[in-house]
Amino acid sequence: METHDSIIDLDNNATTPVDPQVNEAMAACQALGLANPASQHTAGQRARRKLEDLRDQICGHLGGRRTPGSADQLIFTSGGTEANNLALHGLAGSPPGRVIVSAVEHPSIQAPADALQACGFEVIRLGVNTSGVVCCQQLAELVTPETRLVSIMLGNNETGVLQPMREIAQLCKAQGVYLHTDAVQAVGKIDVNFQELGVSALSLSGHKLHGPVGIGALLARSTPTINPLLRGGHQQQGVRPGTESVCLAVGLERALALWRDQVHARDQQLSLTRDRFETSLCRQIPQVVINGGGAPRLPHTSNVSFPGVDRQLLFLALDQAGVACSTGSACSSGATEPSPVLRAMNLPQTLLETALRFSVSVHTTHRQIDLAVDRIVSVFNHLRRDLPAKNRARSGRHSGTKTL
Ligand SMILES: Cc1ncc(COP(=O)(O)O)c(C=O)c1O
Numbered sequence: 001m002e003t004h005d006s007i008i009d010l011d012n013n014a015t016t017p018v019d020p021q022v023n024e025a026m027a028a029c030q031a032l033g034l035a036n037p038a039s040q041h042t043a044g045q046r047a048r049r050k051l052e053d054l055r056d057q058i059c060g061h062l063g064g065r066r067t068p069g070s071a072d073q074l075i076f077t078s079g080g081t082e083a084n085n086l087a088l089h090g091l092a093g094s095p096p097g098r099v100i101v102s103a104v105e106h107p108s109i110q111a112p113a114d115a116l117q118a119c120g121f122e123v124i125r126l127g128v129n130t131s132g133v134v135c136c137q138q139l140a141e142l143v144t145p146e147t148r149l150v151s152i153m154l155g156n157n158e159t160g161v162l163q164p165m166r167e168i169a170q171l172c173k174a175q176g177v178y179l180h181t182d183a184v185q186a187v188g189k190i191d192v193n194f195q196e197l198g199v200s201a202l203s204l205s206g207h208k209l210h211g212p213v214g215i216g217a218l219l220a221r222s223t224p225t226i227n228p229l230l231r232g233g234h235q236q237q238g239v240r241p242g243t244e245s246v247c248l249a250v251g252l253e254r255a256l257a258l259w260r261d262q263v264h265a266r267d268q269q270l271s272l273t274r275d276r277f278e279t280s281l282c283r284q285i286p287q288v289v290i291n292g293g294g295a296p297r298l299p300h301t302s303n304v305s306f307p308g309v310d311r312q313l314l315f316l317a318l319d320q321a322g323v324a325c326s327t328g329s330a331c332s333s334g335a336t337e338p339s340p341v342l343r344a345m346n347l348p349q350t351l352l353e354t355a356l357r358f359s360v361s362v363h364t365t366h367r368q369i370d371l372a373v374d375r376i377v378s379v380f381n382h383l384r385r386d387l388p389a390k391n392r393a394r395s396g397r398h399s400g401t402k403t404l
Contacts, residue, residue: 006322007322007323007324008322008323008324008364008368008371008372008375009324009361009364010277010323010324010325010358010359010360010364010372011324011325011326011357011358011359012300012359012360012361012364013157013158013185013208013300013301013326013357013359014326014359015207015208015213016188016207016208016209016210016361017210017361017363018207018210018211018212018251018255019210019211019254019255019258021254021258022210022211022212022251022254022255022258023251025250025251025253025254026212026247026248026250026251026254028250029246029247029250030247034046034047034050034246034247035047036243037050037051037235037243037244037246038233038234038235038243038244047246050246051244051246051249054246054249054250054252054253055074055076055249057253057257058074058217058249058252058253058256059071059072059074059219061253061256061257061259061260062187062192062193062194062202062204062219062256063192063193063194063195063196063197064194064195064219065195065222070222071222072194072219072220072221072222073218073219073220073221073222073226073237073239074217074218074219075217075218075219075220075226075236075239075240076215076216076217076236076240076244076245076248076249076252077215077216077217077218077240078214078215078216079205079206079207079213079214079215079216080106080108080182080184080203080204080205080208080216081108081216082216082229083184083203083204083205083216083217083218084106084108084109084112084151084182084184084203085108085112085229086218086226086228086229086239086240087151087180087201087203087218087220087226088101088109088112088113088116088149088151088180089112089115089116089227089229090218090226090227090228090229090239091148091149091178091180091200091201091220091224091226091227092116092121092148092149093148093227095116095119095120095121096120096121096122096146097121097122097146097147097148098121098122098123098124098142098144098146098147098148099113099116099117099121099122099123099124099147099148099149099150099151100123100124100126100139100142100143100147100149100150100151100152101113101123101124101125101126101150101151101152102125102126102127102128102134102151102152102153102163103125103126103127103128103340103344104128104132104134104153104156104158104159104161104340104341104344104345105151105152105153105182106153106157106182106184108182109151109153109182110340113125113151121148122146124142126138126139126142126152127344128161128344128345129345130345130346130347131161131292131294131295131345132156132159132161132291132292132295132341132344132345133161133162133163133164133295134152134163134164134168136164136167136168136171139168139171140171143171143172143175143177145175147175147177148177148178149177149178149179149180150168150172150177150178150179150180151179151180151181151182152165152168152179152181153181153182153183153184153185154181154182154183154185154186154192154197154202155183155185155186155189155190155297155298155301156185156292156298156301156341157184157185157301158301158303158339158341158342158357159291159292159297159301159303159341159342159345159357160185160292160297160298160299160300160301160302160303161292161295161296161297161298162186162295162296162297162298163181165181165197165198165199166196166197166198169197169198169199170198172200173198178200178201178224179198179199179200179201180199180200180201180202180203181197181199181201181202181203182203183202183203183204184203184204184205184208184216185208185298185301186298187202187204187208187209187256187259188204188208188209188210188211188255188256188259188266189209189266189267189270189298189299189300190263190267190298190299191263191264191267194219200220200221200223200224201218201219201220201221201224201226202218202219202220203216203217203218204216204217204219206248206251206252206255209255209256209259210255210258210259210361210362211251211252211254211255211256212248212251212252212255214245214248215245215248215249215251215252216252217252226239228240228241230242266362267299268299269362270299270300270360270361270362271299273300273360273364273366273369274299274300274301274302274360276366276369276370277302277358277360277369277372277373278290278293278302278304280369280370280373281304281373281376281377284373284377285306285376285377285380287306287307287308288304288305288306288307289304289305289307289351290302290303290304291303291304291305291342291345291347291351291355292345300359300360300361301357301358301359302357302358302359302360303342303355303356303357303358304355304356304357304358305347305350305351305352305354305355306354306355306356306380307350307351307354308350308354308384309354309380309383309384310353310354310383311327311338311353311354311355311356312327313383314354314356314379314380314383315327315356317379317382317383318356318375318376318379321375321378321379322375323372323375323376323379325356325357325358325359326356326357326358326359327339327355327356327357338352338353338355339352339355342355358372
């Protein structure tokens with residue numbers, strides 16, 4: 001195998017490179033030396049007007065409503081984790097009551113759900129099928145008059161599997177229950193329209209869509225009262241006190257505008273890149289399994305099991321070979337346990353213990369994909385050669401969710 005100084009980044013679900021146009025817009029804003037948007041003097045008012053214009057524009061990119069009187073609320077946060085925490089704590093109200101989350105949520109939903117349980121809510125984890133999709137019928141049975149909040153992600157960060165959000169939204173609407181969706185991996189990749197989805201609130205994060213790290217948002221309808229997590233200021237109607245960064249909001253707006261300008265082309269380009277990766281990998285290593293591959297998926301995420309090869313060993317060897325990927329969610333990296341998402345999909349142990357996540361961006365070239373597959377095949381064959389013969393026999397072909 002060649003040695004490489006060039007690392008091929010197939011870990012774009014962890015973070016994405018900032019678009020140069022986003023950097024330019026933020027630098028121009030920084031050069032303005034804007035005042036604190038909460039200051040009452042003229043310079044402060046100027047900064048506030050700019051921030052409110054950005055709020056309107058961002059809301060527009062996401063398909064939110066800005067009509068006076070019934071305008072959707074756009075609350076800036078530090079990122080997706082904070083937006084998810086704010087949604088769960090802010091929308092559930094006070095106990096008792098039922099909160100339903102899916103079993104495949106990101107840790108930034110699972111942990112606040114645990115906290116809600118500890119303070120007296122009944123928290124139910126809605127299971128998924130072997131493709132990673134929740135069952136709407138089961139959800140319908142679980143949504144009771146006591147239910148305060150349902151939170152189900154739009155697209156999964158480990159498998160890319162999409163949930164039937166419109167159906168879920170209809171169901172929640174019929175029962176008058178708030179529905180939040182974690183759209184952190186979906187916004188910037190596929191067409192996401194807040195009004196059309198029919199959810200009550202949606203989380204997003206700047207650095208997942210070629211925007212800056214340090215800003216995200218919770219977009220919510222006008223009606224839910226969102227209880228703050230933080231205290232000590234009047235910014236953002238007291239829902240999220242603390243000085244807002246106009247420059248980060250500029251970066252988020254630019255990143256969203258670039259996505260909105262070419263939303264369908266982007267989706268198509270990502271799908272082509274991901275499909276090239278999966279097809280080529282499956283041709284050269286026929287025993288690999290694409291987890292969740294049979295379900296509708298986000299176009300940039302591939303979760304692949306390599307039966308017979310330990311995922312940690314494979315991950316480390318790929319890192320050395322110049323392919324950056326992930327053993328799961330970036331927020332649980334360091335954890336050696338198999339992914340709770342794949343466990344919830346009831347995958348057999350041989351697939352659970354051998355799964356890695358690869359995620360592409362619009363900057364990933366076909367040449368990089370071909371090179372990455374070459375490196376993966378070479379590393380896989382090398383590790384397989386070192387396996388004792390009995391393990392090799394055990395790790396034959398699997399009937400997983402999709403083999404190409
Ligand atoms: C689905 C999902 N939700 C939430 C987050 C957290 O976002 P942030 O890194 O902006 O806190 C992530 C990050 O990986 C994610 O993939």
